[in-house]
Amino acid sequence: MNSCHNKLKVKNITKYYQDILVIDDISIDLNQNEFVSILGPSGSGKSTLFNIIAGLIKPDKGKVIIEGRDYTKVTGRVSYMYQKDLLLPWKKIIDNVALPYYIKGKDKKEARELVKDYFDIFGLKGFEYKYPFQLSGGMRQRAALMRTYMFSKDIILLDEPFGGLDAITKSKMQYWLLGVLEKLKASVLFITHDIEEAIFLSDRIYILSDRPAKVKEKVYIDLPKPRNKDITTSDEFNNIKRHILSIL
Amino acid sequence: MRKFISTEKIKELINKDTKIIPTIFILILLVFWQFVVDIGLIERYILPSPKNIILTLIKILPEIKIHVVATLQEAISGFSIAIILSIILAVLMDSIKIIKKAIYPLLIISQTVPIIALAPLFMMWFGLGKLPKIIVVVLVCFFPIVISLLDGLESVDKDMLNLIKSMGGSKFQIFKIVKFPSSIVSFFSGLRIAATYSIMGAVIGEWLGGKEGLGLYMLRAKHAFKLDKVFAVIIVIVILSMTLFKIISLMQYLFMPWTRES
Numbered sequence A: 001m002n003s004c005h006n007k008l009k010v011k012n013i014t015k016y017y018q019d020i021l022v023i024d025d026i027s028i029d030l031n032q033n034e035f036v037s038i039l040g041p042s043g044s045g046k047s048t049l050f051n052i053i054a055g056l057i058k059p060d061k062g063k064v065i066i067e068g069r070d071y072t073k074v075t076g077r078v079s080y081m082y083q084k085d086l087l088l089p090w091k092k093i094i095d096n097v098a099l100p101y102y103i104k105g106k107d108k109k110e111a112r113e114l115v116k117d118y119f120d121i122f123g124l125k126g127f128e129y130k131y132p133f134q135l136s137g138g139m140r141q142r143a144a145l146m147r148t149y150m151f152s153k154d155i156i157l158l159d160e161p162f163g164g165l166d167a168i169t170k171s172k173m174q175y176w177l178l179g180v181l182e183k184l185k186a187s188v189l190f191i192t193h194d195i196e197e198a199i200f201l202s203d204r205i206y207i208l209s210d211r212p213a214k215v216k217e218k219v220y221i222d223l224p225k226p227r228n229k230d231i232t233t234s235d236e237f238n239n240i241k242r243h244i245l246s247i248l
Numbered sequence B: 001m002r003k004f005i006s007t008e009k010i011k012e013l014i015n016k017d018t019k020i021i022p023t024i025f026i027l028i029l030l031v032f033w034q035f036v037v038d039i040g041l042i043e044r045y046i047l048p049s050p051k052n053i054i055l056t057l058i059k060i061l062p063e064i065k066i067h068v069v070a071t072l073q074e075a076i077s078g079f080s081i082a083i084i085l086s087i088i089l090a091v092l093m094d095s096i097k098i099i100k101k102a103i104y105p106l107l108i109i110s111q112t113v114p115i116i117a118l119a120p121l122f123m124m125w126f127g128l129g130k131l132p133k134i135i136v137v138v139l140v141c142f143f144p145i146v147i148s149l150l151d152g153l154e155s156v157d158k159d160m161l162n163l164i165k166s167m168g169g170s171k172f173q174i175f176k177i178v179k180f181p182s183s184i185v186s187f188f189s190g191l192r193i194a195a196t197y198s199i200m201g202a203v204i205g206e207w208l209g210g211k212e213g214l215g216l217y218m219l220r221a222k223h224a225f226k227l228d229k230v231f232a233v234i235i236v237i238v239i240l241s242m243t244l245f246k247i248i249s250l251m252q253y254l255f256m257p258w259t260r261e262s
């Protein structure tokens, strides 16, 4: 599994804000179809790292390599979902989700046609022509996820997508996400500070230190797939959790 | 128990329908006004009673029609010109920071110049036709629209902008997809204020001289000591202003369904 084709390589990224070191020599690998989590305390620099990978910020040192090509400070390659859902309140869900296609210059009819079939997978069937305020928090998050997926279907960055949800919805969404990824075949980089969430979803976890963020350890999660909720009470799961807690 | 429910109901009514309290208050004021004039506490030629005013209004309706049309024409042309100019200026100021730095203080200062002092100059420069009135309307409407639109353009969520950037969107796309739509609510609140100012602006312009318009009609009525006519025209002006205000609100409701919630 791990010798799979490499999709994304973050090489020795260092970033200062003014004179403060925020990211200290971080390297991360993401292989095809892999789900990799980045687990770190609040304010450590995780979102900054994603901004660098997405090409919005230039790192002071290091490179972002995607499929062998240099993508440092180049936007428009990976899809990126922010901590907030950032749906446009004035656009219907279908047009929000089709936003990447509008930006690529497709017209309304074409763009809607391209996204229509995915509403079922993302559990939003019947809500195509609603406005964001008419949806629940969990549905909005799914819509944001769907928009993210529409932009680039191979590499997806998710910055705490379930951070703002209640425990029950969150757990449903995690389970749902695994199911969706089973069908969609994407490589995902996932930020969280929820240990159980990271273990449940990931193939691999990078554990970051406090600011300045450094990779403390890489943890491989060998739990079998497909996973269900029972696994979170198993011994293996708890062992991994104990191990991670001891590192943090 | 019964009483408890009924007070609850009243509270609910008060909370839900904010129109009830002001309506009652205004009615009380009107009754009081009518009473004061009826018992002769104030002479009728100094302050006509509400009943007088309404009767006068009905009587003069046919003769003021032409003046209503003139005032509306000036107000709406001035308002439209102000909208176009404000959009152009706000967009320029927002996209080129140096223009904003240069113009913003000027805009604020311009608001401290009394329009009533400027208007006679416009008469001298542009004559007694519609043009000087339209200019007055543009001047009073311009400011609230520009400021609200600028505020809106500035308060756009930075992450929203980054999102479009991360997808490789161009500057124009960022403006079209995020900036303009997210400032439109603020834009409309400026429009509503400007709409009510527009009629007033036209009336001020006419007040200083001209051939037609509600301002001119009021001026003549005042000179003839026909205070009931003056008040009747004030009512017409209030109704016209409120109607414009409502039309703008209605447009917002129709074209921006996502702002209905809240």
Ligand SMILES: Nc1ncnc2c1ncn2[C@@H]1O[C@H](COP(=O)(O)OP(=O)(O)OP(=O)(O)O)[C@@H](O)[C@H]1O
Pocket: A017, A018, A022, A040, A041, A042, A043, A044, A045, A046, A047, A048, A049, A193, A211
């Ligand atoms: N534009 C900026 N200028 C200066 N400092 C910044 C800037 N953006 C972020 N920082 C600082 O860099 C540090 C890392 O921020 P970042 O948002 O990457 O953290 P995070 O790990 O995503 O936190 P959280 O888990 O709370 O989202 C923080 O201390 C923050 O104050």
Ligand SMILES: [Mg+2]
Pocket: A046, A047, A048, A083, A159
């Ligand atoms: Mg963050």
